[in-house]
Amino acid sequence: MSQVRVRIAPSPTGEPHVGTAYIALFNYAFAHREGGKFIFRSEDTDRERSTTANEDAILRSLKWLGLQWDEGPDVGGPHAPYRQSERAAIYKTHADALIESGKAYYCFCSAERLAQIRDEQAKNKQAIMYDGFCRGIDPAEARRRVQAGEPRVIRLAVDRSGETCFEDKLRGRIAIRNEGVDDQVLLKSDGFPTYHLASVVDDRLMGVTHVIRAEEWISSTPKHVLLYNAFGWTPPMFVHMPLLRNQDKSKISKRRNPTSLDFYRNEGYLPEAMLNFLALMGYSMPDGREVFPLSEFIAGFSLDRVSTSGPVFDLQKLEWINGEYIRRLDTDELATRICNGFTKRIGVPDEAFKKAVALIRERIRKLSEFDDMTAFMFGGVEDYDPALLIQKKTTKDDTIAMLKDSAELIAGAADFTPAATEAAFRGMAERAGAKPGNLFMVLRIAVTGRKVSTPLFETMELIGQEECGRRISVALGKLAGA
């Protein structure tokens, strides 16, 4: 069998979409598992909406994820160009060939007329399709009108008898009666091809063996098969992946879910976690493992294990996986990643910063949480309600006494390592007949300004002996004024 060649063929008409990453991942895994090639092709035939900025963003996002392609608009390849807008002549030639062979015809119908017949068909509860009005025009006549410069498109002449079927690798044989297949527009009036023509021609010319794409394409696949037939080509294998869903099960959309890959990158999801999560959408490991790197996903990948029902994109599970990956990173690596866009405090991690990272590594699930969670370590303490200092079953005076003792202890401490401070404060609590936990909470509030923080004594060491003393004084001041 010939070498496997697959492609991701996004349309640069919007932000880099999570669905694109999802399909790219499965194409990538399949290509790598089979020792084949993974191609990136830009489907920018919608001249109204396509932009190079979008294309750049998609390329950048997939690279961020680590899904590098073997051939593409930026790296070239044996079938360049990989941007459809640069291949317009190829599609025109192919469309013309179909006209010549009678497999396609010119259509001069106006948009208004098309809208009108659609309305009529809807009203009569009929299938909505082109009525074939221009199909009967004499070819010579049609050629004259074309030469006269009349606006027109080229449509596929579908033989309405019989049925068209194809093999979907995941779903088996899918058949549809030809009377339900429309005379699809192949070449638009602006001279550019529609998706249907362009993708069929390119998949063929680029030697694509497996078309792994989203489920939404199933209903137009018969048109593609008919096109392959019209050209006298053998269709590739089709693999229709399930569609990612919103919580309400509808196709994943911007309105109900963050869909931009930029969003996930900016929130501090790790690319490797993102891939792992996406892999879980529709795929399962034979041994049930849920956390696995891309290399392991590829190593055991098989289309047989892809499920067909549409998975709900569950942010909660993504966060969990992200947390798993964050905790698997060593501190230096985590620090480097945080410094790469997730903190305003420092450019390159120093020792103190790494200590802070070590303290939050088990507490964050997204890199973006870092700055807030460590605010009291690097900035000052935010304003807090002095009432927080007073613990249950204790009085304001108790608290003041505790803080004064604490200030003294801190000022006189010869050893400010966590073990030493903890021992000292435990001793202090014991002598005062107070619960250590209560004392610690008072200190926590005074030192961090929060009820929830990183471990107290490690945090104090990080903040520094002097600054801790200062913060205790501030707490005392607050109580005095309360």
Place this chain on the structure above:
RNA sequence: GCCCCUAUCGUCUAGCCCGGUCCAGGACACCGGAUUCUCAUUCCGGUAACAUGGGUUCAAAUCCCAUUAGGGGUGCCA
């Protein structure tokens, strides 16, 4: 309306192809508990599903049919 796809815990899924080992397993989330200076991590435990109805069979989550539900398509968008 018409065409097509799908259907196991709230969510992701295993099992289904090759019926019995499944009064259905794992994970996330949730609820308890243990550890603990808070939070988190970690560790234990728990709640929770084969859409419905018919077949076939000694036996069905697994095979067949119907129904229902959800989704997608129905564009000179992709």
